[in-house]
Structures are given as structure tokens and as C-alpha cells.
Amino acid sequence: MRPAPDYSLYLVTDTGMCGERGVPKTVAAAVRAGVTMVQLRDPDAGDRELVALGRAVRDVLAGTGVPLLVNDRADLVGEIGADGAHIGQGDMSVPRARALLGETRLLGLSVHDVGQVEAAREYGEALDYLGVGPVWATSTKPGHAPPGGPGRLRDVVAASPWPCVAIGGIDAGRIAEVRATGVAGAAVVSAICAADEPAAATRELRDRWDAAREGA
Numbered sequence: 001m002r003p004a005p006d007y008s009l010y011l012v013t014d015t016g017m018c019g020e021r022g023v024p025k026t027v028a029a030a031v032r033a034g035v036t037m038v039q040l041r042d043p044d045a046g047d048r049e050l051v052a053l054g055r056a057v058r059d060v061l062a063g064t065g066v067p068l069l070v071n072d073r074a075d076l077v078g079e080i081g082a083d084g085a086h087i088g089q090g091d092m093s094v095p096r097a098r099a100l101l102g103e104t105r106l107l108g109l110s111v112h113d114v115g116q117v118e119a120a121r122e123y124g125e126a127l128d129y130l131g132v133g134p135v136w137a138t139s140t141k142p143g144h145a146p147p148g149g150p151g152r153l154r155d156v157v158a159a160s161p162w163p164c165v166a167i168g169g170i171d172a173g174r175i176a177e178v179r180a181t182g183v184a185g186a187a188v189v190s191a192i193c194a195a196d197e198p199a200a201a202t203r204e205l206r207d208r209w210d211a212a213r214e215g216a
């Protein structure tokens with residue numbers, strides 16, 4: 001078994017939202033302020049662009065102990081030198097991603113509901129965690145599945161044999177409610193990437209997560 005990382009504050013990057021500051025600098029500020037996990041997500045980037053960006057982020061994370069995962073592109077994880085991949089329901093299959101990653105890298109899968117948790121059970125130890133969402137509606141991912149709210153999140157956590165990370169519409173005002181569902185972590189895009197000051201925004205999320213009551 002791979003050791004479980006600290007999922008508590010999970011940053012998913014958005015290149016457009018990071019703007020002129022850029023993804024690597026945004027990641028550096030966020031990690032110094034308390035992000036514990038980073039996923040590089042740029043569905044519009046070509047392969048070369050994604051590899052270059054991924055390597056820059058990997059360099060920023062070197063020595064921090066914070067893992068870097070790549071969205072969708074398990075095939076580029078080795079070239080980037082990342083620590084794993086995160087795939088969605090419509091992406092490559094879990095067995096295919098695991099075969100590309102080998103046994104030591106991390107693999108997460110997005111689910112929307114309990115039915116998708118049950119369908120994933122057969123993957124067992126090939127998976128490390130589930131991303132669950134969107135919890136709330138978000139303009140960050142146009143065309144996303146209908147939001148399930150904290151109620152459905154709680155149901156998924158209860159049904160899941162893997163640690164769960166919530167995503168979708170999470171900000172500082174909602175993170176305590178998210179933690180109360182029993183998730184291992186909260187993933188955010190705009191709350192950090194679109195913030196004027198990513199470090200301050202991260203610190204607030206971190207403090208509120210730490211102060212919140214863990215769910216059961």
C-alpha cells in the first residue's frame with residue numbers, strides 16, 4: 001500500500017485564473033501558506049505546454065513533501081516527474097491509469113454519487129482517493145454535473161472505502177461545513193487561484209479547516 005498523503009487542503013490549478021502571476025508562483029505561495037496537495041489541471045494545454053508547466057510546478061514543490069498530481073494525463077506523469085494522476089469518469093480507465101503510473105504513484109478518481117462509488121469498488125487498492133463533487137455549483141467547470149450539496153457528500157463519504165476529497169464551490173465560508181461531512185480534504189480552484197493574494201486566501205482556508213470539527 002502507498003502511504004496516504006495529507007489531503008486536507010488540496011489546490012487544483014487553473015492557468016487562466018492564475019493570470020500574470022502564473023501557476024508556479026501561485027503554487028509556491030499557496031504551499032508556503034498551508035496547501036498540502038496540488039493537482040495540475042489545464043484541459044486546454046497541449047502536451048508540450050503541459051509538460052513544461054508541470055515541470056515548473058514540480059520544481060517549485062521539490063523538497064516540500066507536497067505531492068503533485070496531473071489531471072487526466074496519467075501518460076505524462078512520468079515525463080513531468082509528478083507523483084500521480086487524477087482522472088474523471090470520462091477519462092481513461094482506472095486500470096489503464098494504474099498501469100501507466102506503476103505501483104508507487106497516487107491515483108484519484110472523480111465521483112458524483114454513491115452509485116459511482118459502488119461501481120469503483122472493484123478497483124480496490126488501485127485507487128488512493130476519491131474526488132467528490134461538485135458539492136456546490138461553480139463557474140470554474142462549465143457543464144459540470146448537478147451539484148450534490150453537503151448531504152450527498154456525506155452519503156458518498158459513508159459509502160467510500162477510500163479517503164474522499166470534496167470539490168466544487170468551496171470557499172472559506174463553507175470549508176467548516178465541508179469538514180463536518182467527514183472528508184479527508186477540501187479541494188479548491190478559484191478560492192486560491194483567483195484570489196488577489198493567494199497566500200492570504202490559503203491561510204484563511206487553512207485556519208478555518210484546522211478550527212473546524214472533523215466529521216464522522
Ligand code: TZP
Pocket residue numbers: 012133134137138139140141144167168169170187188189190191
Ligand atoms: N471538478 C468538479 S467542480 C470543479 C472541478 C475541477 C471546479 C471547482 O472549482 P472551484 O473554483 O473551487 O469551485
Ligand code: MG
Pocket residue numbers: 071072087088089091
Ligand atoms: Mg478529467
